[in-house]
Amino acid sequence: MSLHFWPTQASLHAEHVDWLIGSFGILVALLAAPVFILSAVYLVRYRHGRKADRSQREAGNVWLETAWAAIPFLLVMGFYVWSTKMFLDQQSPPDDALTIDVIAKQWMWKFQHAGGQREINELHVPVGRPIRLTMTSQDVIHSLYLPALRIKQDVLPGRYTQEWFAATDTGTFPLRCAEFCGTDHSVMGGRLVVQTPADFAGWQAQAGADRSLAQLGHTLFDRLGCAGCHGGNAQGQDAQVRAPPLAGLYGKPVPLADGSIVRAGDQYIHDSIMLPNKQVAAGYEPLMPPFGSVLDEEQVAQLEAYIRSLGAGGDR
Amino acid sequence: MSEATSHVNPRMSQEPIPDTAVERVSYLAEGHSLRSWLLTTDHKRIAILFLISITFFFFCGGIAAALIRLDLLTPAPDLLSNDGYNRAFSLHGIIMVWFFLIPSIPTTFGNFLLPMMIGAKDLAFPRLNLASWYIFALGGLATLATVVLGGVDTGWTFYTPFSSTYSNGAVFMAVTAVFISGFSSILTGINFIVTVHKLRCPGMTWGRLPLFVWAHYATAVIFVLATPVLTIALLLVALERVFGIGIFDPRLGGDPLLFQHLFWFYSHPAVYIMVLPAMGVVSELITNAAHKQIFGYWFVAGSAIAIAVIGFMVWGHHMFVSGQSPYASAIFSFLSILVAVPSAIKVYNWTATLHKGDIVIDGPLLYALGFIGLFTIGGLTGLMLAMLSIDVHVTDTYFVVAHFHFIMVGGSVSAFFGALHFWWPKVTGRLYNDLWARLAALLIFAGFVMTFTPQFLLGYEGMPRRYHVYPEAFQPLNVMSSVGASILALGYLLPFTYLLWSLRYGKPAGPNPWGATGLEWTTPSPPPKHNFETVPIVDKQAYCYPVGGRGEQSEPRTQNAKQDDG
């Protein structure tokens, strides 16, 4: 049990954030200083009963007041630009990022690697490699918080959010749920294990997924009878119900019955399975049954991986 | 106002002091039956009713806080169960926000002083004012019912879909309680706005209004514009919870972020409801202690309005990691910095007001200084939270908890105690012992700093809020915080003892013990039923303290002040 005052840094971004807060902290202290120092000085100097020059008191001074409104504001604006740029840069992961699916539920974290490895409350990643987490929740809002990396993002039901990082240090770091989610919120945590690429490869092998996520999805696809409408090899057209083919769907723009066009990203495919009546593809009857009450988010993620593996249509 | 200006503490006599002639005709003497209190339409009596109620709720919230801090002494879940802890902080937040801090200064000192400061005999709608208290009391009862029903575990923010679908607490009751209390706020807001517009006495132009009145005017505007949005948001949560309509739960086709937008559209302006009246109080306390005109009247008055207006445009800064668009976040971040500018003006102007003052350091001033110092720290850390890249790391951690306790407890509660000490002689007609007041102010300040400073560190180190099981490394700082909280509790209990004591043994205050210039000080203490014998006619600015300092008698602001000396 030791007293330490600064959290570990495990990424470049964490270092940048610490620089930002450190230097902004100095500015803030400078802005507060006049208030504390001058108040103290005046209290002593103009204390009742003490002789002091109290003549020519001013009842206001427009220039002075404008200055002390404007100058701190402009100083802070400099930091605003810095901080906002850093934030926006942090929004889009690099293209070569490794994607890991995250499913939150009361009160655990589930992670699914593309290779099919699945883990609970523990996340293994290779050092140096950008990692993108695609996250959704099975029930209420959670928030995936990695203090050592200075990142956090809410995880919403029915919607995908993402966050990314590139750890620079190997080691084990805390992983916590930061959005209040009910009874066991405070124990909904785990560990982030950052490994050397070799160790990570070793872990992958030992975690031993015999089948990739897409393969798991394929099995599900057959088991749930999706193929009945969308076709055995997902080419469609061999059943009574006319359903759109799913090969090459991923990333393609899809015209909808209401005339609008959406890109078939993860969110669209997710919704097409869970709430098919929300967005109906143009030219088809809304006959697909909703799977919202049948599937959990893990399985949807597998189906998505499978559909993704059927080929991408447009640009990503 | 003869012997009045002395700040010397009255030596306590052993015998209760008999009522003075003034007290026998005061508003307090207008009937002693319970009925005469429960059916009163006198704004001063209603203020007392509110004062008693919110004090009660402060203690309820305080007991929950004590449970929280006790539980956090150790990293293990030993005192409370997981659910028990969740209920404790939810109740603490709900009670402290809606049943203590939001009504605190407006419904007590605002109610009592607003009419007196503008030379009116009462608020525009006295019966509505009483109704406002009854509605508040009803909401309070509903809150207590929540406790009896087993409590609520959503936090004060009621985030959906947890609150609307998953929670197993008495969410419906809690939402109803807050919903009801909202109407109390709306009625108070309407009353204040109309009163300030229509009941100013002759000569009381807008430019002569005390800053306390400006602050309450701005607050009332927020009451009226923001509360309805909370009302509808809570109504929808209740409907979803009871009938399962799907507005917020995505499984039913709803949008969980919609609730957050509605909630913060109210709750961000609501934080200014909690701080603007406090700022009004501090403006009065500082000018009086320095015995000097406020520095830059129009800047201070205008900044209250600016805060109220810009405050409506920054709600998204509570949602930086919620999944809202990053570009929206960038704009909200900018606007949050903008809203800090009027606060900056106030803080710097108060400091400048002390310059060349004739300062008496007494209880009320110490509380006011406590406000300024702690609000500055709380506000500047708010600015850190407004920085996107910093907030992503510290949002939903103890850093945020520390930020808002600095402003709300260190700031607003200190100002509330400052107001209590400053106007106590006016409200009750009695003086308390200022030595005790100063001691309590220092104790509160020390206890506060010790409680909440460690929480900034905890937050930056990554301790999430609403956690009662935490890593061992965080224990030392948590223990420090809990120890501070006990000192703080002691500090809060102290005033209740010596203030109550003064009711019986305190010396009669006289109309104007501080030599202050507000119209409320031209009446006897405690004031008679309709405040003024004759309608005052004002011909001077606010805070027209004598140029030569305390040696000189301050000139009355009214032409016909002599008649009020009685």
Next chain:
Amino acid sequence: MAEVSRLQPQFPTLERQREADHFGMLIFLATEVLIFGGLFAALFVLRAEHSTEYTKASKEMHYWLGGINTAVLLTSSALVALMVEAVKAGSARLAKYLLFGALALGLTFLAIKFMEYGLEYRDGVVPQLSAAKLRGGPHALFMDLYFAATGLHALHVLGGLTLLASLIWPFGTARRDTSAVFAGNAALYWHLVDVIWVFLYPTLYLAR
């Protein structure tokens, strides 16, 4: 004597008291508008995001019933306006008749509204009572918002009717001046209830 007792002590003049009453009422109405504002905002967002479904759902509304109700409420509002004039002119009798007319129309509105709810139940478009057809999805959301908005509005109609009904008594007494102010404010409230409906009707029924 009577003149003095009507003036409440906090006001310098009766004129000022009336202004204050009026002003207070206007602010109160503004808060009412804001309460509905949240619902309108939700409806507009829904419409922007799912215009097809929104239109389709709107088509299932009984627009002619809603239309009749709009007319009913507008007429009632007109009667109330006339009533205020009558009170000012001092013809308590006429005012009373007009008031009864307005009350009757208000009740008619509620009757029709509940009949409509009945029809919707029969049609099976009440999300919580019908089959899975309406579970989730924009149509159900539309219906939910429809019930929330019109239900809240119906409560306001009820409140307005109570307020109007409470006018009956002062007409009997000679306190013409006070009742004019009170009647004026009650009328304002009734107009507000009317105006909200005038916006609800196209938003919900006519988005076809």
